[in-house]
Amino acid sequence: MIELLQLSNSALFVYYVLSNLFYLALLITAFVATARHRHRLMSLRLETLELSPFTPPISILIAAHNEAATIVENVAAVQALDYPSLEIIVINDGSTDDTLPLLRSSCQLRPASLLYVPQVASAPVRAIYTSAADERLIVLDKIGAGTKADAINAGLNAATSPFVCVIDADSILEKDALLRLMAEVFSDPLGVVAVGGIIRVLNGSAVSQGRVSEIRLSGRALEVLQVIEYLRAFLIGREGWGNVDMLPLISGAFGIFRRDIVLAVGGYRAAAIGEDIDLVVRMHRWLMERRQGYRISFVPEPTCWTMVPSSLKDLGKQRARWQRGLLDVLWQNRDMLFRRPYGRVGWVMLPYLWVFELAAPVVETIGYCTILLAAVLGVLSQAFLVQFAIFGYAFATLISIGAVVQEEVTLRRYGHWTEVARLLLYCFAEHFPYRQMNMLWRLRGMWQHFRGGVMWEQAERKRFGAEVKA
Amino acid sequence: MVSAFEALSQAAPAEILLKAILVCVAGISVLLSFIVLRRWLRARYFARRDRQIVYTRQHWEELISAPPAWRFQPLAGEVMETLLLDSIEVSQGEELARLVECLRGSGLLDKRIREARSRKRWRRRQALVMLGRTRAVEAIPALTDALEAGDMETRIAAVRGMGKLALPEAAAPMLLLFCQERLSVPWTVLKNALWACCSSRPQVLLPHLRAAAGLPRELLARVLAEVADAGMGDELLALVSDRSAEIRAAAARALARVDPQLALPPLSQLAGDGEWFVRLRAVISLGFLGIGEAVPILIRCLGDRNRQVRQRAAWGLMRSAKDMPDILRRVVEAGDNYGVQVMVAELERCARFAPLLDQMRQSGGSQAGRLISSLLQARAKLGLDPELARPQYASAP
Numbered sequence: 001m002i003e004l005l006q007l008s009n010s011a012l013f014v015y016y017v018l019s020n021l022f023y024l025a026l027l028i029t030a031f032v033a034t035a036r037h038r039h040r041l042m043s044l045r046l047e048t049l050e051l052s053p054f055t056p057p058i059s060i061l062i063a064a065h066n067e068a069a070t071i072v073e074n075v076a077a078v079q080a081l082d083y084p085s086l087e088i089i090v091i092n093d094g095s096t097d098d099t100l101p102l103l104r105s106s107c108q109l110r111p112a113s114l115l116y117v118p119q120v121a122s123a124p125v126r127a128i129y130t131s132a133a134d135e136r137l138i139v140l141d142k143i144g145a146g147t148k149a150d151a152i153n154a155g156l157n158a159a160t161s162p163f164v165c166v167i168d169a170d171s172i173l174e175k176d177a178l179l180r181l182m183a184e185v186f187s188d189p190l191g192v193v194a195v196g197g198i199i200r201v202l203n204g205s206a207v208s209q210g211r212v213s214e215i216r217l218s219g220r221a222l223e224v225l226q227v228i229e230y231l232r233a234f235l236i237g238r239e240g241w242g243n244v245d246m247l248p249l250i251s252g253a254f255g256i257f258r259r260d261i262v263l264a265v266g267g268y269r270a271a272a273i274g275e276d277i278d279l280v281v282r283m284h285r286w287l288m289e290r291r292q293g294y295r296i297s298f299v300p301e302p303t304c305w306t307m308v309p310s311s312l313k314d315l316g317k318q319r320a321r322w323q324r325g326l327l328d329v330l331w332q333n334r335d336m337l338f339r340r341p342y343g344r345v346g347w348v349m350l351p352y353l354w355v356f357e358l359a360a361p362v363v364e365t366i367g368y369c370t371i372l373l374a375a376v377l378g379v380l381s382q383a384f385l386v387q388f389a390i391f392g393y394a395f396a397t398l399i400s401i402g403a404v405v406q407e408e409v410t411l412r413r414y415g416h417w418t419e420v421a422r423l424l425l426y427c428f429a430e431h432f433p434y435r436q437m438n439m440l441w442r443l444r445g446m447w448q449h450f451r452g453g454v455m456w457e458q459a460e461r462k463r464f465g466a467e468v469k470a
Numbered sequence: 471m472v473s474a475f476e477a478l479s480q481a482a483p484a485e486i487l488l489k490a491i492l493v494c495v496a497g498i499s500v501l502l503s504f505i506v507l508r509r510w511l512r513a514r515y516f517a518r519r520d521r522q523i524v525y526t527r528q529h530w531e532e533l534i535s536a537p538p539a540w541r542f543q544p545l546a547g548e549v550m551e552t553l554l555l556d557s558i559e560v561s562q563g564e565e566l567a568r569l570v571e572c573l574r575g576s577g578l579l580d581k582r583i584r585e586a587r588s589r590k591r592w593r594r595r596q597a598l599v600m601l602g603r604t605r606a607v608e609a610i611p612a613l614t615d616a617l618e619a620g621d622m623e624t625r626i627a628a629v630r631g632m633g634k635l636a637l638p639e640a641a642a643p644m645l646l647l648f649c650q651e652r653l654s655v656p657w658t659v660l661k662n663a664l665w666a667c668c669s670s671r672p673q674v675l676l677p678h679l680r681a682a683a684g685l686p687r688e689l690l691a692r693v694l695a696e697v698a699d700a701g702m703g704d705e706l707l708a709l710v711s712d713r714s715a716e717i718r719a720a721a722a723r724a725l726a727r728v729d730p731q732l733a734l735p736p737l738s739q740l741a742g743d744g745e746w747f748v749r750l751r752a753v754i755s756l757g758f759l760g761i762g763e764a765v766p767i768l769i770r771c772l773g774d775r776n777r778q779v780r781q782r783a784a785w786g787l788m789r790s791a792k793d794m795p796d797i798l799r800r801v802v803e804a805g806d807n808y809g810v811q812v813m814v815a816e817l818e819r820c821a822r823f824a825p826l827l828d829q830m831r832q833s834g835g836s837q838a839g840r841l842i843s844s845l846l847q848a849r850a851k852l853g854l855d856p857e858l859a860r861p862q863y864a865s866a867p
Contacts (some may be wrong), residue, residue, distance in 0.1 A: 039592035040592075040623060042595060042599065042627075043595045043598065043599045043627035043631075044598070044630075045599070048634075048662055052662045053696045054665070054692075054696075110816035110821055112819055113815060113850075117777070130819055132821060134519060135716075139717055160778075186659060187626070187656055188656055235667065277604060380671075384487070387488070391487055391491050394495055394498065395490075396499050397623045398501070399493075401502065402501060404505065405501050408509070418508070
C-alpha cells in the first residue's frame with residue numbers, strides 16, 4: 001500500500017513539474033509573441049484594408065438556437081462591422097422561442113426561394129429569408145439537429161465567400177475585429193488557413209445598439225473568475241501555441257476559416273460536441289497529410305465579447321461539455337499520435353492535450369487523494385506538503401497575473417484602477433474552491449461521455465448588458 | 471521505495487522549495503509593479519499629451535505658419551507630427567502642399583528619413599510607415615532602400631509606406647524590383663500599395679506589364695484591372711486573348727470601366743472562355759455595364775455549366791433588363807431549367823418575383839399563364855424540400 005502511494009506520489013510530482021514547465025514556457029513564448037505582434041502592428045493601417053479592392057469578401061455564419069435574448073443586438077453588431085464586403089448568414093437551428101419572429105420583425109425578413117446546394121451534410125432547411133433592410137443578410141430556418149456543428153454546416157452550404165467567419169449568437173464583435181483578423185491573412189494569404197481572435201467576457205459591460213458602450217468588470221465573483229480564465233486561455237495559451245504553429249483550437253465564438261479548406265475536410269462534424277476543436281484538428285490532419293505549408297494563427301487584439309454562464313449550474317454544464325468535446329476529438333484523432341506525417345501536431349500538441357488537458361482532472365483528483373492519504377499515514381512529511389502547496393499556489397498565481405499583464409500590454413480594456421485591482425485580487429483567490437469545482441465538472445463531462453446519451457445542454461441566455469443580481 | 475516528494479524532502483526541502491516559492495513571489499511582485507508603474511506612467515503621459523493636443527489645435531494656424539519652435543520640444547513635436555500626418559491623409563491640393571511644406575520646413579521629414587535609414591528593426595519599420603504618411607516625394611529613396619531589407623517585416627513596412635505615399639513615382643521602384651524578382655513581400659500587400667500608387671496614373675503599369683512574365687505579370691494585370699481608366703481600352707483589348715487565364719480575367723474585370731460599345735465584343739468573347747473564373751468576371755462586367763445589348767449574352771450565360779456564372783448572369787440581367795417579363799419569356803424559351811431556376815432565385819432575392827407574377831397575371835393571356843406555370847415549377851425545385859416548407863412561413867411578413 002505504502003509502496004503504491006509513494007509510486008503514485010512520484011508520478012504526480014513528475015506530472016506537476018512537467019505541466020508547470022509547459023505553462024512557464026507558454027507564458028514566456030506568449031510574452032515574446034505579444035511584443036513582436038505589437039511591433040508588427042505599428043506598420044499596419046486598417047483603413048488600407050477597408051478601402052482596398054483586394055480585401056476578400058467574408059461570409060459571417062451565426063448559429064442561433066433559442067437565442068431570442070441576444071440575437072437582434074448580435075445581428076446589429078455584425079451589420080455595423082467595418083468591413084468592405086460582408087455576407088451575413090443567420091442559421092435558426094430549430095429554435096422554439098422567439099428567435100425567428102424577432103429576426104423577421106427587426107430585419108424585415110421576407111421568404112425567398114434561393115438556390116441552396118448542400119455541399120456538406122446538415123439537417124434540412126425549411127425556409128430561406130432575405131432582408132428588405134439589408135441585402136447582405138440571409139436567414140436560414142432549418143430543422144434543429146441538436147448540435148451547433150450541423151447549423152454551421154447549413155451556413156457553409158449557403159455561403160459564397162472564400163472566407164467564413166463563425167461567431168456565436170450571444171456574442172458581439174468589435175467594429176474593427178474582422179479587419180484586424182484579415183490583416184493576419186493578408187500577411188500570408190496562401191499560408192493562413194484559419195485565424196482566431198480573443199473572446200472576452202461581456203457580463204457586467206453595457207451594450208447599446210449592438211456595440212459595447214462601456215466595458216466593466218462584472219460584480220459577480222463567478223464571472224470575474226471566468227474573465228481571468230479567458231485571459232489566461234487566450235493571451236497565454238493561444239498566443240503561446242499559435243506562436244509555435246501548434247494552435248489546437250480556434251474558438252467557435254469567433255474565428256475565420258478558408259471556406260475551401262473547411263469544405264475539403266467535410267465541414268463541421270455534425271456529431272461533434274466540441275465542434276471548434278474538432279474542425280481545427282481535422283484541418284491540421286488534412287493539411288499535414290497533403291504536406292501543405294499552412295498556418296493556423298491567433299491574433300490577440302480582434303475582440304469578440306461574449307456572455308459567460310453566471311450560475312454554477314450553467315457553468316458546470318459548459319465545462320462538462322467542453323471536456324466531453326475534448327475527449328471526443330482526441331479519441332477520434334488518436335491515430336495522429338506520434339505518427340510522422342503529423343509532425344509537431346502528432347508529437348507535441350496532441351500528447352499535451354491528452355496528458356495535461358484531458359487527463360488533468362483525473363490526475364488532480366488522484367493526487368489530492370493519495371497525497372492526503374500519504375500525509376495521514378505519515379509517509380509524507382506534512383511540513384513539506386505545506387511548502388509544496390504554497391509553491392503550487394504561488395506558481396499558479398504567477399501565471400494568472402501574467403495573463404493580466406498580457407491584457408494590460410495588449411488591450412488594456414479595463415481602464416479603471418479598481419477594476420484591475422479586483423482582477424488581480426481574484427488571481428489570488430481563484431485556486432480554492434473554484435479550481436476544484438472545475439475539476440469535478442470536467443470529471444462529470446468525462447463520465448457523461450462514457451455513459452453516453454447526453455445531448456447539447458444550452459445555458460440560460462441573458463440579454464446583453466443586463467445586470468445580474470447576486 | 472521512496473517517493474519523489476520524500477526524496478526531495480530529504481534532500482533539502484527548505485532550500486529548494488523555499489527558493490522556488492521566493493522566485494514565484496518575486497515574479498508576482500515584479501509583474502504587479504510592472505502593472506502599477508506602467509499605468510501610472512501612461513496616465514501621466516496621456517494627461518500631458520492631451521493638454522498639448524488641445525493647445526496645438528487651438529493654435530494650429532500659428533504653429534504651421536510660424537518658425538517651428540515646437541520642433542525642439544519632444545512632446546510638442548510628437549503631437550504636432552501626429553496632427554500634421556493625420557491632416558495630410560485627408561487633405562488635397564493647396565492645403566496638402568502647405569502641410570507637406572510645413573513638414574519639410576520643420577525638419578520632421580528629414581528626421582524621419584534619417585531614422586528610416588539608420589534605425590533598426592521595429593523603430594525602422596515605424597519610421598518607414600510614418601514616412602509614407604508624409605506623402606512627400608523625398609521619402610521615396612529611403613523607402614526604396616528598405617524594399618530590399620533583410621527581414622520581411624521591414625520590407626512589408628516599406629511597401630506599406632509606399633502605398634501610403636500614393637504617388638505614381640513611388641510605384642516605379644516597386645515595379646522595377648518586383649519584375650526583377652528582387653522584391654519579396656506578400657502579394658496582397660504589394661497589390662494594395664501598387665493600387666494606391668497607380669490609381670491616379672495607371673499608365674505607369676503598362677511598360678512593366680508588357681515586359682513581365684508569369685506570375686508577376688498576372689499580379690500587375692490584376693492591379694491594372696482595378697485602376698484602368700476609360701482611355702485604356704486598346705491596351706485591355708490586347709490582353710483579352712492572352713494565354714494566361716488570370717490575365718484574361720483581369721482584362722474582363724477592367725473592361726467594365728471602358729466605353730460599353732468598345733467593351734461589349736471582347737466581353738462577349740470572354741463570357742464564352744474555357745475557364746470559369748474568366749467567364750464569371752466577364753459576366754459581372756457585363757452586369758456593371760448595364761446595357762440592353764448585353765442581355766442576349768447574359769441569357770446565354772444563364773445556361774453556363776458553372777453555378778456562380780449562372781448566378782451572376784441572373785444578377786446582370788436584373789441590372790440590364792428593362793422589360794423583365796420579356797426576358798423571362800426568352801429564358802424559359804431557351805429551355806434550360808438551370809437558367810430558369812437561377813433567374814427565379816435572383817428575382818426572389820431582390821423581392822421582385824411576386825410583383826412580377828402579379829404583373830404578368832394582370833397582363834393575362836395563355837402565353838403568360840404558361841410562363842407563370844414554368845416559373846412556379848422552377849421555384850419549387852430550388853433546393854428546399856417543399857414538404858418542409860411550413861405554411862406559416864409562406865406568406866411575407
